[in-house]
Amino acid sequence: MFDTFLISLRLRIAYKINSFLHGLKSLPLIRRLLPTALYDHQGLKAAATIVALLKEFFGMFLGRILYFSLMFLAPLGIMEFHDPAAGFLHLLVFLTLIGMILNNPLFEPTQDKYYAMFLLQMDARRYVVTDYGYYLLKLLVGFTISALLFGWLLMDLPVWLCLLIPLFVAAGKLTASGLTLLRWKRKGTLVTGEKVNVTKIAASGMLLAAAYAPPALGLAIPRIVFFVLLGLFLVCGAVAAVYVVRFPHYRKVYKEQFVANSLLLGVENANTITQDVYQNKLELEVGESKETGCAYFHELFVRRHRKLLTRSGKRMTLAAAVIMAALCVAVTLIGELSDSIHQFLGNSLPTLLIVMYWINRGRDLTQALFFNCDHSMLTYRFYRQPKILLELFTARLKTLIVINLSPAAVIAAGLPLLLFLSGGAETPLHYAVLPLSILAMSVFFSVHTLVLYYLLQPYNVGLESRSHAYSIVNTATYVVCYFTMNLELPTVIFGLCVIGFCVVYIAVALVLAYRLAPRTFKLRT
Numbered sequence: 001m002f003d004t005f006l007i008s009l010r011l012r013i014a015y016k017i018n019s020f021l022h023g024l025k026s027l028p029l030i031r032r033l034l035p036t037a038l039y040d041h042q043g044l045k046a047a048a049t050i051v052a053l054l055k056e057f058f059g060m061f062l063g064r065i066l067y068f069s070l071m072f073l074a075p076l077g078i079m080e081f082h083d084p085a086a087g088f089l090h091l092l093v094f095l096t097l098i099g100m101i102l103n104n105p106l107f108e109p110t111q112d113k114y115y116a117m118f119l120l121q122m123d124a125r126r127y128v129v130t131d132y133g134y135y136l137l138k139l140l141v142g143f144t145i146s147a148l149l150f151g152w153l154l155m156d157l158p159v160w161l162c163l164l165i166p167l168f169v170a171a172g173k174l175t176a177s178g179l180t181l182l183r184w185k186r187k188g189t190l191v192t193g194e195k196v197n198v199t200k201i202a203a204s205g206m207l208l209a210a211a212y213a214p215p216a217l218g219l220a221i222p223r224i225v226f227f228v229l230l231g232l233f234l235v236c237g238a239v240a241a242v243y244v245v246r247f248p249h250y251r252k253v254y255k256e257q258f259v260a261n262s263l264l265l266g267v268e269n270a271n272t273i274t275q276d277v278y279q280n281k282l283e284l285e286v287g288e289s290k291e292t293g294c295a296y297f298h299e300l301f302v303r304r305h306r307k308l309l310t311r312s313g314k315r316m317t318l319a320a321a322v323i324m325a326a327l328c329v330a331v332t333l334i335g336e337l338s339d340s341i342h343q344f345l346g347n348s349l350p351t352l353l354i355v356m357y358w359i360n361r362g363r364d365l366t367q368a369l370f371f372n373c374d375h376s377m378l379t380y381r382f383y384r385q386p387k388i389l390l391e392l393f394t395a396r397l398k399t400l401i402v403i404n405l406s407p408a409a410v411i412a413a414g415l416p417l418l419l420f421l422s423g424g425a426e427t428p429l430h431y432a433v434l435p436l437s438i439l440a441m442s443v444f445f446s447v448h449t450l451v452l453y454y455l456l457q458p459y460n461v462g463l464e465s466r467s468h469a470y471s472i473v474n475t476a477t478y479v480v481c482y483f484t485m486n487l488e489l490p491t492v493i494f495g496l497c498v499i500g501f502c503v504v505y506i507a508v509a510l511v512l513a514y515r516l517a518p519r520t521f522k523l524r525t
Contacts, residue, residue, distance in 0.1 A: 178240025
């Protein structure tokens with residue numbers, strides 16, 4: 001087993017080294033300074049090895065520290081929860097349950113597993129068990145450090161209780177893995193498929209609401225619930241650990257996973273499978289159109305993919321309408337809530353920036369465009385002509401703005417109404433700045449997402465995202481939006497700044513897209 005672990009670790013490190021070097025080649029400015037024979041350069045390979053090892057080591061801690069900061073410390077601080085220790089355990093229980101549903105790496109079809117089991121023909125059971133054991137070890141170490149840092153030092157939890165937290169999480173992961181294997185043995189399938197995914201998302205949504213709604217109202221589950229679940233997870237996790245170690249069909253299960261994710265197939269078959277996934281969502285009867293040329297081509301795509309492109313936008317719009325209506329009713333009935341809403345709308349407009357980031361459907365549109373259109377069309381030279389690209393860019397931007405403006409308009413209309421019902425504004429300018437800020441944010445994220453797609457097109461012919469620059473910019477966008485939540489500025493000042501920034505950014509981004517997209521919008525290798 002230890003030899004298998006060393007091989008798997010070396011394979012993982014080698015894959016990360018090559019990914020790091022490939023990422024350097026994809027960065028627009030740095031790649032010009034790199035040598036031609038990049039993968040043969042010993043100095044760069046040594047540097048990449050050090051980076052990979054450091055990432056492997058610090059990855060045990062940094063991810064968990066960020067997780068506790070974003071999901072525990074920041075929400076409890078914003079809510080000003082009266083008992084941080086109780087709130088911490090409350091969030092831990094529900095977020096761990098969500099992690100058991102959505103984050104189960106036992107059957108995650110990664111490239112290094114594909115190389116080990118199907119190219120190097122390693123023993124599948126030994127490889128999976130050692131790889132999963134290494135994952136649990138990193139989880140225990142990372143959660144131990146993070147629990148002591150956040151639970152003991154910041155939340156006044158006793159040390160012995162903080163040491164139980166990593167056991168709680170690891171036992172929960174093992175329990176979920178055992179249930180996944182048991183399902184496969186009985187039904188022959190993993191928890192996949194659109195219907196099951198909807199169920200998982202719905203369950204996760206309810207657990208997320210149960211995690212944050214009670215603390216917002218000053219409530220938390222009793223500490224005894226944590227200990228009962230801990231005992232249950234420890235017993236079930238021990239049984240699941242034996243089942244995971246003895247399970248004999250890992251190669252068969254992973255083969256199904258890799259085929260489903262196109263890793264065992266050639267590019268041509270991968271593209272075919274990707275098209276089949278969307279086949280049930282296509283509408284072949286699209287009616288007549290008065291458009292011609294690129295406008296007709298885009299309109300045809302939008303009509304055929306109407307369900308795929310507009311479904312999430314409609315759901316967001318409906319959810320926004322329900323929330324706004326519920327808040328309006330609650331504000332008129334609950335005086336304390338009315339005061340809180342009035343104060344929030346007076347100086348917490350930066351918080352809505354992250355809301356508009358989540359509402360943005362740009363990533364869904366660009367993925368659908370590439371998987372169902374651009375990955376094939378970019379192989380034709382005429383499709384990369386500046387005139388064609390720019391006409392399509394303009395048409396796509398209009399579509400994305402319309403999709404994003406649907407829920408944004410509901411929010412933009414609801415906020416002034418909430419402000420009026422909760423006590424009114426000091427000046428009429430508030431009633432204009434609030435909706436204009438929301439609409440400006442919506443248009444900003446629409447332009448930002450589509451411009452990034454055209455300037456840093458991240459996908460290769462195998463439908464994999466291979467652009468580190470694209471990932472870095474997207475991550476930076478989220479980080480900026482998240483940390484902006486902590487700003488407390490008057491609504492009028494922040495709103496006017498947002499509107500001005502959005503106007504300038506949109507103008508610059510559109511100029512860059514029109515000038516550079518004909519050179520940058522291409523298939524990656």
